[in-house]
Amino acid sequence: MKYMTEFRNFAAAQALSRELHSLCTGIKEIKIMEVCGGHTAAIFKYGLRDLLPPNIRLMSGPGCPVCVTSNSFLDYAMALSREPDVIIASFGDLLRVPGSHSTLLAEKSKGGDIRICYSSLDALELARKNPSKKIVFLGIGFETTAPTVAAAIKRAEAEGLKNFLVLSAFKTMPEAMKALLQSGELALNAFICPGHVSVVTGLRIYDFIARDFKTPCVVTGFEPLDLLQAILMIVRQLKDGRSTVENQYTRAALPLGNPAAQALLNEIFAPSDVEWRGLGVIPGSGLGISDAYQAFDAQKVIPLQLEPAREQPGCICGSIMRGVKVPTECKLFAKACNPENPKGSCMVSDEGNCATYYKYARNSRTTVIENEAGTS
Amino acid sequence: MKVLEVNGTVGQVEIGGVRRAVDLSLVAGVKVGQFVVVHAGFALSVTDEDEAQKTLEIFAEMARRVAEADAAAGSKAGSDQ
Amino acid sequence: MNIELKSEKLSPQITLAHGNGGKLTHDLIRSMFVTAFSAEALSAEALSNDALSELADSARLKLPEGEIVFTTDSHVVNPLFFPGGDIGKLAVCGTLNDLAVMGAKPLYLSCALIIEEGFETALLKKIIDSMAEAARQNGVRIVTGDTKVVEKGAADKLFINTAGIGVVLPGAPKGLKSFQAGDAVLVSGSLGDHGIAIYAGREGISLQTDLQSDCACIFPLVEIALKICPELRIMRDPTRGGLATTLNEFVQGGRFGIELDERSLPIRDEVRGVCEILGFDPLYVANEGKLVLVLPQTSAPAVLEALKLHPLGRKAAAIGRLTERAPGRVYLKTDIGGERVLDMLVGDMLPRIC
Numbered sequence: 001m002k003y004m005t006e007f008r009n010f011a012a013a014q015a016l017s018r019e020l021h022s023l024c025t026g027i028k029e030i031k032i033m034e035v036c037g038g039h040t041a042a043i044f045k046y047g048l049r050d051l052l053p054p055n056i057r058l059m060s061g062p063g064c065p066v067c068v069t070s071n072s073f074l075d076y077a078m079a080l081s082r083e084p085d086v087i088i089a090s091f092g093d094l095l096r097v098p099g100s101h102s103t104l105l106a107e108k109s110k111g112g113d114i115r116i117c118y119s120s121l122d123a124l125e126l127a128r129k130n131p132s133k134k135i136v137f138l139g140i141g142f143e144t145t146a147p148t149v150a151a152a153i154k155r156a157e158a159e160g161l162k163n164f165l166v167l168s169a170f171k172t173m174p175e176a177m178k179a180l181l182q183s184g185e186l187a188l189n190a191f192i193c194p195g196h197v198s199v200v201t202g203l204r205i206y207d208f209i210a211r212d213f214k215t216p217c218v219v220t221g222f223e224p225l226d227l228l229q230a231i232l233m234i235v236r237q238l239k240d241g242r243s244t245v246e247n248q249y250t251r252a253a254l255p256l257g258n259p260a261a262q263a264l265l266n267e268i269f270a271p272s273d274v275e276w277r278g279l280g281v282i283p284g285s286g287l288g289i290s291d292a293y294q295a296f297d298a299q300k301v302i303p304l305q306l307e308p309a310r311e312q313p314g315c316i317c318g319s320i321m322r323g324v325k326v327p328t329e330c331k332l333f334a335k336a337c338n339p340e341n342p343k344g345s346c347m348v349s350d351e352g353n354c355a356t357y358y359k360y361a362r363n364s365r366t367t368v369i370e371n372e373a374g375t376s
Numbered sequence: 377m378k379v380l381e382v383n384g385t386v387g388q389v390e391i392g393g394v395r396r397a398v399d400l401s402l403v404a405g406v407k408v409g410q411f412v413v414v415h416a417g418f419a420l421s422v423t424d425e426d427e428a429q430k431t432l433e434i435f436a437e438m439a440r441r442v443a444e445a446d447a448a449a450g451s452k453a454g455s456d457q
Numbered sequence: 458m459n460i461e462l463k464s465e466k467l468s469p470q471i472t473l474a475h476g477n478g479g480k481l482t483h484d485l486i487r488s489m490f491v492t493a494f495s496a497e498a499l500s501a502e503a504l505s506n507d508a509l510s511e512l513a514d515s516a517r518l519k520l521p522e523g524e525i526v527f528t529t530d531s532h533v534v535n536p537l538f539f540p541g542g543d544i545g546k547l548a549v550c551g552t553l554n555d556l557a558v559m560g561a562k563p564l565y566l567s568c569a570l571i572i573e574e575g576f577e578t579a580l581l582k583k584i585i586d587s588m589a590e591a592a593r594q595n596g597v598r599i600v601t602g603d604t605k606v607v608e609k610g611a612a613d614k615l616f617i618n619t620a621g622i623g624v625v626l627p628g629a630p631k632g633l634k635s636f637q638a639g640d641a642v643l644v645s646g647s648l649g650d651h652g653i654a655i656y657a658g659r660e661g662i663s664l665q666t667d668l669q670s671d672c673a674c675i676f677p678l679v680e681i682a683l684k685i686c687p688e689l690r691i692m693r694d695p696t697r698g699g700l701a702t703t704l705n706e707f708v709q710g711g712r713f714g715i716e717l718d719e720r721s722l723p724i725r726d727e728v729r730g731v732c733e734i735l736g737f738d739p740l741y742v743a744n745e746g747k748l749v750l751v752l753p754q755t756s757a758p759a760v761l762e763a764l765k766l767h768p769l770g771r772k773a774a775a776i777g778r779l780t781e782r783a784p785g786r787v788y789l790k791t792d793i794g795g796e797r798v799l800d801m802l803v804g805d806m807l808p809r810i811c
Contacts, residue, residue, distance in 0.1 A: 391730040393726050393727045393730060394664055396663060396734065397663055414734075
C-alpha cells in the first residue's frame with residue numbers, strides 16, 4: 001500500500017536505530033513526550049521502543065481523544081441518551097469510557113438509542129432520516145476532528161436541519177502542552193508533535209514552545225520510520241543545543257496548515273474553558289460552539305441539571321497523562337482496572353496509555369527498559 | 377489513500393483495494409490519482425509526493441550506508457537478521 | 458438445487474404457528490427441511506439419510522469403531538447473507554471445523570432453528586439449501602433438528618444451532634501437553650477475511666471491497682496434515698478473537714510462549730486496508746475457514762508444501778515457533794524488528810476515532 005508499506009521498511013528502521021544508538025552513546029537520559037494518541041499506538045504496535053537506545057525515554061501525553069474526555073461530559077451524554085426522542089451518535093471507542101456511574105455501552109444495552117458513527121456525516125444522515133428525533137453527535141477530539149464536525153454543522157444549517165446537535169468537548173493541543181510545561185511536574189526535553197493536528201493547524205502553533213520553553217518540537221507522521229526519524233531530529237537538536245519547530249511530516253503537513261479547515265473552526269467554534277480528564281480545567285483550551293451557531297449546541301438546546309461528576313478513587317490517569325508516572329505505578333493497573341473493566345479512561349481506548357501498556361508491554365522487555373530508564 | 381473519483385465535494389478513495397466515500401470539501405482542487413490524508417470521513421490534506429519521495433530517499437540512503445558499512449566490516453559481523 | 462419449494466403449503470412469511478408443533482410445523486419440516494436434507498438431495502454417492510426421514514424426535518445412528526467427538530455451536534451472524542457465504546453455510550462449516558481440528562472425520566449434524574416471526578420463507582429456503590449444499594460437499598448428514606418461531610423482536614431474524622459428531626482418525630493431535638520448544642506454528646491461509654468481509658458488508662459502514670468470507674470446511678486440510686505428520690501437537694480454527702486469541706489459548710498457563718514473525722503473516726491487502734481505516738488489528742479478526750497447526754519443526758516444511766497444493770491452503774505459511782523465553786505469552790516480531798505482546802481480545806472491537 002503506497003505511502004504506508006515503504007514507511008515500515010525493516011532495513012531503514014534498523015539503519016535509523018543504529019544512527020540513534022551511535023548519536024546517544026554517552027549522553028544523559030532524554031525524555032520525549034509524544035502528545036498524540038495515534039503516535040502512542042504506533043510506538044507500541046511496532047515495538048518501536050526496542051529500536052531505541054536505553055537513554056531515550058518516550059512518555060505518552062494527553063492526546064488520546066477519549067482518554068481526556070471528562071466524567072462530566074460523559075455524564076451529560078448519558079443523561080441526554082435518557083431524554084425522549086434523542087439519538088446519540090458517537091465514535092466507537094467512546095462507548096466504553098466510564099463516566100461517574102455508567103458507560104454509554106451500558107446505557108445502550110439498557111435501551112438507550114446510541115449509534116456508532118465513523119464521521120459527523122453519518123450523524124447528519126441520521127438527522128435527515130429521523131426528522132422526529134434529535135440527533136446529538138458527541139464531539140470529542142482535537143483540531144483534527146473539530147473541522148469535520150464544523151463542516152457538518154454548516155451543512156445542517158444550509159439544509160435547514162434543525163434536529164442535528166453537537167455536544168462539544170473539542171480541545172486544542174497548544175494550550176494543553178503549555179499547561180504541561182507550566183505544571184513544572186515533569187522534566188521534558190522535547191515534544192513529538194501530532195501529525196494530523198498539524199495538518200490542520202500548521203506548524204506555528206508550536207513556536208512558543210521552542211522559543212519560550214526552549215523545548216524542541218518535531219511534527220511527524222504515524223508510520224514507524226516517521227517516528228524514528230523524528231526522534232533522530234530531536235536528538236540532533238538537543239545535541240546541537242537548538243530548540244526549533246521542525247517538520248518530518250513534510251508530505252502531509254504544510255507550514256500554514258489547511259486554511260479551509262481553519263476558517264471553518266474559527267467560524268463555528270469559539271475558545272472556551274474545558275475540562276481535561278486528569279489535567280483539570282485548562283482555560284481557553286476548548287472549542288465551544290459559537291453564539292451564532294447555538295441552535296446546534298446540545299447543551300443550549302437541551303439544558304440539563306446534573307449532579308457534580310464523581311472521580312474514580314485511586315485512579316492516577318492524571319499523573320500518567322502528565323507523564324509523571326507510568327501505568328505500572330498505578331495500584332489499580334492490571335488489577336481492578338483492565339481493558340475488560342476499565343476504571344480510568346487511559347485503559348479504554350486502544351491508544352490510551354494504560355491500554356497500550358497492558359496490551360503490548362506488560363511483562364515484556366519494553367517495560368524493563370522503561371523502568372531501567374526511569375531509575376537511571 | 378488514493379483518490380479514484382471526484383464528484384464535487386464527494387470522492388471515492390482507495391487503500392489496499394478497499395474503496396470508501398470521503399468528503400473532499402477541505403481539499404479543494406484535489407485530483408484523481410492524488411493521495412489524501414483522511415480523518416473521520418474527510419480528506420484533510422493532499423500528499424505531496426515529491427516530499428514523500430525525498431523522505432524515502434533519506435531512508436534508502438541510510439539503509440544503503442549501513443549495508444555498505446556492514447559489508448566493509450567483513451563477514452565477522454554477520455547478518456542483522 | 459433441484460428441489461421445488463412447495464409454495465402452496467407455505468405462506469411467504471414464517472408465522473408463530475410454524476413453530477407450535479402442529480400441522481404448519483410439519484408442513485415446514487416436510488416441504489423444506491426433509492426435502493433439502495434427505496438422501497435424494499444429497500450427493501450422488503447416495504448417502505442414505507434414513508435417520509431424518511423417520512421424523513422421530515431423535516436420530517438413531519451407526520458409528521464406526523473408536524472414539525467420537527461431539528460439539529455444538531450457535532450461529533447468530535448479522536447480516537445473514539454476506540460475500541462468500543451465509544448463515545447456513547457458516548452453521549455447517551463452523552461445526553464441522555470444530556470436529557475436524559480434533560483430528561476427527563465429521564459424520565453427522567443436527568440443525569436447530571430459532572426464527573423470528575415474519576421471516577421470509579424464501580430466504581429460509583435459500584439458507585436451508587445452503588446448509589444442504591455444504592453438508593453434501595463435505596459428505597456429512599443432517600440427521601435431526603428442531604424449529605422454534607419467536608415473536609417479532611424476540612430474536613434477530615434467524616439463529617441456527619448445529620451440533621456435530623465425528624470419529625477420531627489415527628494420528629489425531631495429542632494436545633497441549635505434547636508441546637516442545639522449537640515446534641513450528643503454521644496457518645493455512647490469509648487471516649481476517651471473514652470478520653472483515655462481514656464488517657465491511659454491514660449497514661452504515663460504507664466500505665466497498667471484493668473481499669469474500671473464507672467460510673469453508675477445513676477437514677480436507679486436516680486430513681492432509683494427519684497423513685504427513687503423525688506427531689501433530691494441536692490444531693484449531695481461529696474464529697472469534699482471531700489468531701491472537703487462539704494462540705493465547707495454546708500457551709496460557711503453560712511452559713511455552715509463541716514467537717510470531719509479523720512479516721510472514723499472510724494478510725490480504727483488503728484486510729489491511731479495512732483495518733487501517735477502522736483501527737482494527739487483523740490478528741484479532743475472525744476467520745471461518747482457516748487452520749492453525751502446531752507441529753514438530755522437522756515435519757513443518759513437508760506439511761506446509763502439501764497444504765499449499767490444496768485450494769484451501771494456497772496461502773499457507775509458517776508464522777512462528779514455540780519458545781521457552783516468555784512462558785504463557787504470544788509475542789510478535791514486528792515489521793521493523795521490534796517486539797510486542799499479543800494479548801487475548803477483550804470486549805468487542807470498536808472502531809477508533811483516529
